[in-house]
Amino acid sequence: MKINEICKTVDAEILQSKGRLHIDIHTAFAADLMSDTLFIIMRDEDPLLLITGVTNLSVVRTASILDIPAVMIVRGKNVPPETIQLAEQNEIVLLRSKHIMFVVCGLLYKAGIQGVSWEM
């Protein structure tokens, strides 16, 4: 699913578009704990959308370390300019939806996005 389709599905806006904007995304992970996000298993061939309510710099750093191309901020939260700037520097597309995390996940799942592998 392309980023613009994802935006339409969850009524999201693009806060930062520099990066892999035309990537096709099939899997997602949702969490407010970056510790848990660091535990996911990423594969090069399966770019991931991170869905989170965290808006500080750690979300961009986590995405950067994991090569996550796009992050969706939920609950319409205000995103600090420094977070947007760091996302731009690291070419991570930043999206924002007014929906709560549950609704964002539900809509995307219904549209065919799958959950990422998780093994603890």
Add this chain to the structure above:
Amino acid sequence: MGNVSVSELRYIVGPSSYDSVGSKAMKVKKFLQDYFPSQDYLRRLGVCVFEAEANLAIHTTSGGDLLIVIYNNRVKVVAQDTGPGIPDIDKALTPGFTTAPEMARQLGFGGGVGLNNIKRFADSFWLESLKRGTTLVFEVWNDDSTQFDY
């Protein structure tokens, strides 16, 4: 990718430096892109360094040192601090067990999986903890024979 000479990176991680957690790991990953073209390897290594950095920032009294040694196809990481030490290493290695303060959790850290995550991705793992300090040493190899099994 042929053999490369030994290089070192050193960082100081301040105590309770929650705001900067992950910044050193990002620098390490970017630096190593010139040495290792495999994204999978850099991701594994980056996650391990991120977790070690987070532990120093969240769990130490006076912060600690992060040393990254690059030699041949391997990277060795040494994370060292001066206390207060891990009272029960077995518990610390239990997924979900955490002693992270509320402030760290509010910022998205302290999920209780950090050491496990390092152990999962690293090719060697050594941890010693006393009240006067903790030393964590691990290596992540880029050898074909030690690729992480998905």
